[in-house]
Amino acid sequence: VSAADWPSHDNPEWQRVLDKARGLGWPAPAWSKSHPSINLKCPTGACAFLIFKTGGKNTDRVAIQTYRKLDRCTHGDLTSSVAKVDVALNTADRLVSGAEVLISRGEAQARVEAALADIDEAVGEAAEALEAEFDQAGAALTDLDDRASELLGSDHQQREPATVAAEADPHLRAAKIDLAVLPKRADVVIDRQTRLAELRVRRDAISSHRA
Numbered sequence: 001v002s003a004a005d006w007p008s009h010d011n012p013e014w015q016r017v018l019d020k021a022r023g024l025g026w027p028a029p030a031w032s033k034s035h036p037s038i039n040l041k042c043p044t045g046a047c048a049f050l051i052f053k054t055g056g057k058n059t060d061r062v063a064i065q066t067y068r069k070l071d072r073c074t075h076g077d078l079t080s081s082v083a084k085v086d087v088a089l090n091t092a093d094r095l096v097s098g099a100e101v102l103i104s105r106g107e108a109q110a111r112v113e114a115a116l117a118d119i120d121e122a123v124g125e126a127a128e129a130l131e132a133e134f135d136q137a138g139a140a141l142t143d144l145d146d147r148a149s150e151l152l153g154s155d156h157q158q159r160e161p162a163t164v165a166a167e168a169d170p171h172l173r174a175a176k177i178d179l180a181v182l183p184k185r186a187d188v189v190i191d192r193q194t195r196l197a198e199l200r201v202r203r204d205a206i207s208s209h210r211a
């Protein structure tokens with residue numbers, strides 16, 4: 001039912017009555033601008049009200065009473081009113097559902113971000129420990145490179161420990177032979193015997209070591 005087919009009333013209370021009747025599915029009353037009254041009827045005609053376009057001093061009160069009486073009519077066709085309500089409810093449902101999804105989405109996004117932050121933190125902690133180990137190992141390597149260069153020359157990285165140790169053997173033997181003819185109780189000789197013994201222990205340890 002189009003509102004354009006319906007009369008309008010200068011009095012707001014009577015306008016409410018007309019709007020309500022329209023909402024109840026009552027047919028638009030026959031009316032003309034020149035006619036002083038509107039004959040408002042429900043679809044069966046069982047409920048009928050005569051509305052004057054210009055009312056007396058009690059017209060508000062009469063309009064309010066009429067408005068209440070409209071509620072007693074059970075003859076109207078509510079289809080279009082209910083359909084209108086359905087449209088509003090469907091729209092509201094869509095928006096509420098959308099809001100709920102947005103909340104869930106926000107929660108899911110927060111979970112993703114928290115997981116990413118946890119990963120970053122865990123990676124950061126692990127990387128920190130590994131970097132410390134890397135730094136320490138790197139510093140040790142640099143020191144040992146320097147020391148190896150001092151002892152063996154700059155090509156030391158191509159040498160095998162067992163081979164290098166084996167090269168010491170003739171020198172250890174020579175020292176032993178030379179010491180054998182020196183006075184055993186002389187302090188300077190005892191020092192060298194001790195040193196020879198210590199070197200042989202260290203050299204034997206290298207034989208069992210696989211680089």
Ligand SMILES: [Zn+2]
Binds near residue numbers: 042043047074
């Ligand atoms: Zn009725």
